[in-house]
Amino acid sequence: MQQWDVIVIGAGAAGLFSAIEAAKRGRKTLVLDNGKRIGRKILMSGGGRCNFTNIYASPANYLSQNPHFCKSALSRYTQWDFIALVQQYGIAYHEKTLGQLFCDDSAKDIVDMLQQECDKAGVSIALQQDIQNVSFADGLYTVTTPQLNRSCQSLVVACGGLSLPNLGATAYGFQLAEQFGLNVLPVRAALVPLTWQPADKAVFEEISGVSLPVTAQANDVVFPEDMLFTHRGLSGPAILQISSFWQPGDELIINLSPQQDLNQFLLEQQQKHPDQELKTILSRLLPKRLVEKLLELNVFQNQAIKALHGKAIQRLADSLTHYVFKPNGTEGYRTAEVTLGGVDTNELSSKTMEAKKQPGLYFVGEVVDVTGWLGGYNFQWAWASGWVAGQYC
Numbered sequence: 001m002q003q004w005d006v007i008v009i010g011a012g013a014a015g016l017f018s019a020i021e022a023a024k025r026g027r028k029t030l031v032l033d034n035g036k037r038i039g040r041k042i043l044m045s046g047g048g049r050c051n052f053t054n055i056y057a058s059p060a061n062y063l064s065q066n067p068h069f070c071k072s073a074l075s076r077y078t079q080w081d082f083i084a085l086v087q088q089y090g091i092a093y094h095e096k097t098l099g100q101l102f103c104d105d106s107a108k109d110i111v112d113m114l115q116q117e118c119d120k121a122g123v124s125i126a127l128q129q130d131i132q133n134v135s136f137a138d139g140l141y142t143v144t145t146p147q148l149n150r151s152c153q154s155l156v157v158a159c160g161g162l163s164l165p166n167l168g169a170t171a172y173g174f175q176l177a178e179q180f181g182l183n184v185l186p187v188r189a190a191l192v193p194l195t196w197q198p199a200d201k202a203v204f205e206e207i208s209g210v211s212l213p214v215t216a217q218a219n220d221v222v223f224p225e226d227m228l229f230t231h232r233g234l235s236g237p238a239i240l241q242i243s244s245f246w247q248p249g250d251e252l253i254i255n256l257s258p259q260q261d262l263n264q265f266l267l268e269q270q271q272k273h274p275d276q277e278l279k280t281i282l283s284r285l286l287p288k289r290l291v292e293k294l295l296e297l298n299v300f301q302n303q304a305i306k307a308l309h310g311k312a313i314q315r316l317a318d319s320l321t322h323y324v325f326k327p328n329g330t331e332g333y334r335t336a337e338v339t340l341g342g343v344d345t346n347e348l349s350s351k352t353m354e355a356k357k358q359p360g361l362y363f364v365g366e367v368v369d370v371t372g373w374l375g376g377y378n379f380q381w382a383w384a385s386g387w388v389a390g391q392y393c
C-alpha cells in the first residue's frame, strides 16, 4: 500500500490548487484523476482562452444556500493573488468585458502554469485512475483503484460537478459526501441555454443565429448582456446568467431595447418619419429578422407610424421591453458550464473547507454548494477554495 500525506481526487482547477499549496507546506501530495490529462475543463473554458478570474469578483457574485460561506476563502485568496501568479509566469491576458480576464493566447498557458507549479512544489499526479472505493479507519483514508490501494491522512475531494459528462464529470464527489454522512443539496444544471416550448420552436428556430443586447429577467433578478436565438432555444451570456435563477415553469422577461428608451425612440421617429412603416423603424433598433418574426406574431401591425396614437406607441414599447418567453427547460448537463447545489456548506468549515464531522476530509471547488455567475467567478472560487484547503490538509 502506498502512503501519502494528502490525496486529492480531481485534477481540475480546485484540486490542482489545493495540491500545490499542500505540497508547498511539505506534505507528500498525490492528485488522482480519471482523465488522460490535467485541467481538461480549463483547456476548453472561455472558448479556449480561459476566463480565469474577474477583477470585480466578490461574494455577491455567487449563489449558495449560505451566501456568507464563500466570503472567507474569497477574501484570503483573491483575484489579485491569481492575477499576480499569472503575471509571474508572463502569461499575456486582457479584460474582455465586465472585468472578465482571458488569456490572450490559449487556456493551455494556465494549465502549463499549474503543471509547473505542481512540479516545483513536488506534487505527484496519477492519471486515468478510476476510483472504486474510499474507506476510513484509524485516522487514515484508503483510496482504492483497480491498480493500487493508497492511504492518506487528508483526502481532498475536488471532483467537480456534473456538467460535461463526456469530459469525465461524475457524481462521485457527492457520493463520497453522502458516504461520510454529509448532507448534499439537490443539484441542477446552471449557466446553461434554455430550450423552446414546441410552439416557440416552430416560430423562432428560423432566426437562429440572431443575437442582440437585452436584459433577461427571472424571479426579480436581471442581467444585461447579449442574447442569442438558437435552433433549440435561447442562449448567449444574458440567458446563461439568468438560467442560474430560472426554475422550470418560470417566465423569462426580456427587454429587447435595454439601451434606449423605446417609447421615446418611437415618438421621435414619428416626428421625423411619419410616413415610414413600423417594420422599417423597428429595424433601426432591432435585428431585421427578429422584427419580421415579431410582425408575423402580430406583436405589431405594419402601418405608417403616424397612424399610432400615444397610447398605442406606449403599448408597443411595453410589449417589446417586457417580452415574455416560457422556456421548456434547459439543455442540461450536456452543455451546462456548472452545477448548482452540491455539498451543503453547513457541513464544512469556511476557514479550512474540512468536513465538520469527518476530520481530514475536505471538499473544494464546484462539488461544494457555491456557484459563481458567468465571467471567471467559478474559477476564482476553485482557486480560492483550493488554496484555503491546501493551507490545512
Ligand SMILES: Cc1cc2nc3c(=O)[nH]c(=O)nc-3n(C[C@H](O)[C@H](O)[C@H](O)COP(=O)(O)OP(=O)(O)OC[C@H]3O[C@@H](n4cnc5c(N)ncnc54)[C@H](O)[C@@H]3O)c2cc1C
Pocket (backbone or CB within 6 Å): 009, 010, 011, 012, 013, 014, 015, 032, 033, 034, 035, 039, 040, 041, 042, 044, 045, 046, 047, 050, 051, 052, 053, 129, 130, 131, 158, 159, 160, 161, 163, 164, 167, 168, 169, 170, 171, 172, 173, 336, 337, 338, 364, 365, 366, 367, 375, 376, 377, 378, 379, 380, 382
Ligand atoms: C465549457 C465550459 C466552459 C467554462 N468556462 C469557464 C470560464 O471561462 N471561467 C470560469 O470561471 N468558469 C468556467 N467554467 C466553469 C469551470 O470550468 C468550473 O467551475 C471549474 O472547472 C470547476 O473546477 P473544479 O476543480 O471544482 O472541477 P473540475 O474542473 O470539473 O475538475 C474535476 C476533475 O475531477 C475528475 N473526476 C470526477 N470524478 C472523478 C472520479 N470519480 N475519479 C477521478 N477523477 C474524477 C474530473 O474528470 C475532472 O478532471 C466552464 C465550464 C465549462 C463546462
